[in-house]
Amino acid sequence: MSSILVSQDAGVLAITLNRPDKLNAFNPEMHQLLRAALAHAADEAAVRAVLLTGAGRAFSAGQDLSEREVAPGAAPIDLSVSLGSHYNPLIRRMRELPKPIVCAVNGVAAGAGANIALACDVVLAARSASFVQAFAKIGLIPDSGGTWLLPRLAGSARAMGLALLGDRISAEVAEKWGLIWKVVDDAQLMKEAFSISKRLSEGPTKGYGLLKKALNASAGNSLDAQLDLERDLQREAGHSEDYREGVAAFLQKRAPEFKGK
Numbered sequence: 553m554s555s556i557l558v559s560q561d562a563g564v565l566a567i568t569l570n571r572p573d574k575l576n577a578f579n580p581e582m583h584q585l586l587r588a589a590l591a592h593a594a595d596e597a598a599v600r601a602v603l604l605t606g607a608g609r610a611f612s613a614g615q616d617l618s619e620r621e622v623a624p625g626a627a628p629i630d631l632s633v634s635l636g637s638h639y640n641p642l643i644r645r646m647r648e649l650p651k652p653i654v655c656a657v658n659g660v661a662a663g664a665g666a667n668i669a670l671a672c673d674v675v676l677a678a679r680s681a682s683f684v685q686a687f688a689k690i691g692l693i694p695d696s697g698g699t700w701l702l703p704r705l706a707g708s709a710r711a712m713g714l715a716l717l718g719d720r721i722s723a724e725v726a727e728k729w730g731l732i733w734k735v736v737d738d739a740q741l742m743k744e745a746f747s748i749s750k751r752l753s754e755g756p757t758k759g760y761g762l763l764k765k766a767l768n769a770s771a772g773n774s775l776d777a778q779l780d781l782e783r784d785l786q787r788e789a790g791h792s793e794d795y796r797e798g799v800a801a802f803l804q805k806r807a808p809e810f811k812g813k
């Protein structure tokens with residue numbers, strides 16, 4: 553059984569984390585297949601949005617801890633190797649993908665699983681889903697961008713509480729704290745996530761890529777630098793075919809037909 557399922561429907565590439573008996577915990581094979589699926593999403597012009605979800609009752613429990621047991625007296629595992637070769641490139645790839653990524657958090661999202669979900673562009677969660685910064689419970693720090701994302705999304709007080717206490721929070725609290733876009737009834741989750749993904753896949757893909765770049769850069773930029781970046785990216789957006797089509801459609805009072813170019 554493959555640990556990642558990939559399917560394409562119209563312009564949406566759906567990726568399902570598929571180790572349900574392990575709560576979709578990450579192992580090297582899963583990293584490698586996810587990397588390949590995201591590379592396909594980046595390279596294939598027909599893919600204009602990605603939808604990420606999990607199989608079974610979890611989104612993902614983060615790193616597969618059954619691969620991390622160390623015998624007494626044995627040398628510790630160097631976790632920087634795992635972060636450097638798997639988790640960090642994954643988060644960079646997701647944030648730099650010039651196409652929107654929608655996440656449908658179908659169940660518990662823990663450890664790196666939580667932060668991978670939060671690194672997506674539009675995050676929907678089933679009402680029964682939950683989020684756990686499980687790291688401190690095993691002596692680790694939040695990774696996969698958690699120490700960067702959490703204070704920016706939820707503020708430093710909540711970020712610190714989430715990281716230190718490692719308590720499970722409900723999807724509703726995650727929504728209230730600004731960690732995610734919205735909570736959806738369980739039965740509606742995939743329908744709604746697909747509908748948003750499809751809508752995005754019919755949008756101005758080039759412009760979406762540029763707006764991701766601008767918003768992702770903003771956290772490290774001064775207003776001055778950000779204004780310069782907006783000027784440069786808007787020049788690029790203004791040269792796109794979709795901008796031309798968007799203006800024409802507006803003036804002709806019709807729906808635009810974006811080609812993603």
Ligand code: T3D
Binds near residue numbers: 620639
């Ligand atoms: O190592 C590196 O490469 C560095 C990078 C690290 C990134 C990380 O993600 S570190 C954090 C790793 N994840 C965790 O610490 C989460 C551990 N899991 C949990 O806290 C809980 O299982 C959950 C909150 C996710 C769900 O709780 P619950 O009560 O719904 O389920 P459960 O009974 O705890 O788990 C069900 C089964 O899944 C159970 O196995 P069993 O008893 O049925 O055979 C459990 O051991 C297994 N499981 C859950 N999480 C993991 C896991 N197996 C391996 N790895 C896991 N992460």
